[in-house]
Amino acid sequence: MKCQYCEKPATFHITELVGPDGPSVTHLCEEHARKYLSSESPTPLAAVASALAKQLKLGQTKEELAELDRKACPVCGITFYEFRNAGRLGCPFDYTHFRKDLEPLLANIHDSVEHIGKRPKRAAHAAGVQGRAIQLRREMEEAVEHEDYERASVLRDQLRALESGDDAGAQPQAEQPGQGDC
Amino acid sequence: MQQQLKLDELASRCGEWLRGTGPESDIVISSRIRLARNLGDFPFIRRCSQDDRHAIERTARNRMEKLDQWSTVHYLNVSQLSEVDRQFLVERQLISRELADAEGSRAVAIDPNEQFSVMINEEDHLRLQVMHSGLALENAWQQISELDDMLEGAITYAVHPQYGYLTACPTNVGTGLRVSVMLHLPALVITRQIEKVFRSLQKISVTVRGLYGEGSQFTGDFYQVSNQITLGRTEQELIQQVSEVVPLLIDYERRARRFLIDQNEQDLHDDVSRALGILCTAKKISSEETMHYLSKVRMGVNLGLIESVPMKKINELFIQTQPAHLQKLHGRLLASSDRNVQRACFLQSHLAGGRDTPPGLN
Ligand SMILES: [Zn+2]
Ligand SMILES: [Zn+2]
Numbered sequence: 001m002k003c004q005y006c007e008k009p010a011t012f013h014i015t016e017l018v019g020p021d022g023p024s025v026t027h028l029c030e031e032h033a034r035k036y037l038s039s040e041s042p043t044p045l046a047a048v049a050s051a052l053a054k055q056l057k058l059g060q061t062k063e064e065l066a067e068l069d070r071k072a073c074p075v076c077g078i079t080f081y082e083f084r085n086a087g088r089l090g091c092p093f094d095y096t097h098f099r100k101d102l103e104p105l106l107a108n109i110h111d112s113v114e115h116i117g118k119r120p121k122r123a124a125h126a127a128g129v130q131g132r133a134i135q136l137r138r139e140m141e142e143a144v145e146h147e148d149y150e151r152a153s154v155l156r157d158q159l160r161a162l163e164s165g166d167d168a169g170a171q172p173q174a175e176q177p178g179q180g181d182c
Numbered sequence: 183m184q185q186q187l188k189l190d191e192l193a194s195r196c197g198e199w200l201r202g203t204g205p206e207s208d209i210v211i212s213s214r215i216r217l218a219r220n221l222g223d224f225p226f227i228r229r230c231s232q233d234d235r236h237a238i239e240r241t242a243r244n245r246m247e248k249l250d251q252w253s254t255v256h257y258l259n260v261s262q263l264s265e266v267d268r269q270f271l272v273e274r275q276l277i278s279r280e281l282a283d284a285e286g287s288r289a290v291a292i293d294p295n296e297q298f299s300v301m302i303n304e305e306d307h308l309r310l311q312v313m314h315s316g317l318a319l320e321n322a323w324q325q326i327s328e329l330d331d332m333l334e335g336a337i338t339y340a341v342h343p344q345y346g347y348l349t350a351c352p353t354n355v356g357t358g359l360r361v362s363v364m365l366h367l368p369a370l371v372i373t374r375q376i377e378k379v380f381r382s383l384q385k386i387s388v389t390v391r392g393l394y395g396e397g398s399q400f401t402g403d404f405y406q407v408s409n410q411i412t413l414g415r416t417e418q419e420l421i422q423q424v425s426e427v428v429p430l431l432i433d434y435e436r437r438a439r440r441f442l443i444d445q446n447e448q449d450l451h452d453d454v455s456r457a458l459g460i461l462c463t464a465k466k467i468s469s470e471e472t473m474h475y476l477s478k479v480r481m482g483v484n485l486g487l488i489e490s491v492p493m494k495k496i497n498e499l500f501i502q503t504q505p506a507h508l509q510k511l512h513g514r515l516l517a518s519s520d521r522n523v524q525r526a527c528f529l530q531s532h533l534a535g536g537r538d539t540p541p542g543l544n
Contacts, residue, residue, distance in 0.1 A: 048351070048353065075225070076225045076226075077229070078228070078229060086228065088226065088228050088350045088351050089226055089228075089350055089351070089352070090225055090226055090228055091225035091229055092220060092222060092226070092342075092348045095342050095348055095355075096342070102352060105352060106345070106352055106355065106413060109353055109413075110355075110411040112356075112411070112413050112414020112415075113344070113413070114344060114345075114413070115344065115346025115347075115355075115356040115414070117346060117357040117359070117420075118327065118330075118357065118416075118417055119341065119346070120334055120338075120339050121331065121334060122338060125222060125223075130222040130223050130338075133222075133223035134225050137224075138225075141231060141233055
């Protein structure tokens with residue numbers, strides 16, 4: 001028997017006892033089984049994919065989806081397409097930037113869009129401030145890489161001001177000059 | 183080297199959660215809770231540069247070093263460990279396969295009793311885990327929540343006013359909580375009841391998975407029950423969901439065991455005794471076969487059909503006969519066929535006659 005994801009022979013046979021269609025067996029090679037088993041929640045990628053598929057049925061057209069796929073986070077640069085394929089987001093600001101698109105997904109997965117449990121004792125900075133901090137740190141690393149130490153030190157001061165709370169209204173900047181989207 | 187000493191110390195003992203003494207520990211192996219946390223001013227791991235990963239690791243380590251309770255904690259740089267050592271930590275359930283196989287700066291902090299561990303730069307920046315022997319979810323929750331508060335200190339977590347704790351995968355957002363109870367259900371497997379039982383649980387929002395296959399530590403009739411969602415319920419409610427299912431499974435398993443005894447005690451006694459016989463006398467044995475027979479012996483011990491072997495020993499053997507453990511105990515790398523010979527020797531020395539000290543091997 002072959003692995004369900006590649007051509008190698010399946011040596012792992014994993015039974016999911018509770019699934020949407022009752023118990024089912026997944027046949028995998030060692031490499032894919034490791035990936036499968038290393039995710040504690042049963043296949044988060046599958047959960048994300050199936051929730052997205054449901055969303056698609058609910059009236060999003062192909063064009064709308066293509067446009068959504070191109071949408072990128074101004075902080076970390078991840079596109080919705082990349083998220084859709086990896087099942088992992090790029091930074092905390094994605095929950096703010098892709099909010100409209102993520103919320104139906106969260107509703108699908110969790111049957112809720114509202115956290116009611118524990119909260120950290122320390123008040124977190126606003127999402128915009130944290131997003132801006134991530135941006136500044138990346139720009140600073142880039143400046144150091146290009147040996148532009150003057151710019152790096154300006155950016156470092158901005159980052160410090162931000163982290164000490166002197167700039168509580170900061171927002172991620174949409175267009176970063178010279179910022180490569182990798 | 184410092185790291186090696188810490189690992190050797192771990193290898194010489196067995197984790198608290200393998201004691202086999204907690205509530206319902208004849209059936210419930212362990213109760214585990216993990217929390218996913220991320221630092222607010224860094225990207226998630228997928229988009230982290232090497233500098234970011236270093237900075238996260240440093241921030242977390244500095245925070246831990248300031249805690250009095252952490253003076254005895256083993257802090258290991260996973261990126262500097264050999265493949266066998268990483269596999270060893272996976273087999274002990276102290277780190278995930280994902281952390282073992284990842285690249286770049288990553289670490290784990292482990293308390294000497296192996297009750298809690300903190301993984302750094304896994305799928306999320308921090309993954310806190312607490313593990314107890316037997317069914318002890320309330321204890322585990324209190325302990326991990328305290329750990330979470332302690333760690334928080336100077337760290338600002340990524341939190342959203344509406345969505346709660348933010349995680350790299352949307353399936354963990356909100357509480358970031360995963361509760362898992364590992365159960366040993368051999369009688370339900372033998373009586374072919376297991377699928378029926380799980381199908382009857384489908385309405386409840388918990389996930390049950392059973393695993394078998396070579397190289398997987400979860401073989402041997404082990405099943406894991408965990409919560410499916412993480413958002414929109416309190417931590418207590420999520421724990422409750424799992425806690426409600428576990429007694430049902432325990433009850434089904436006990437009934438199946440009684441059924442096997444009532445039906446033909448002699449057959450069952452014969453079956454578990456033969457399993458012990460094979461483990462004590464085989465000259466080479468695979469990991470899979472070992473799991474299969476250990477599972478039978480474990481049930482035999484629980485039912486009083488085997489008295490010569492303590493439960494703790496059986497629990498430990500499930501872990502110690504895994505490939506990386508054998509190689510560490512043996513002190514060098516072994517090919518698969520050599521491992522099978524070494525495993526048979528190891529089992530023989532620990533099971534034959536139930537002696538405290540292993541008899542000499544010939
Ligand atoms: Zn494969
Ligand atoms: Zn982002």
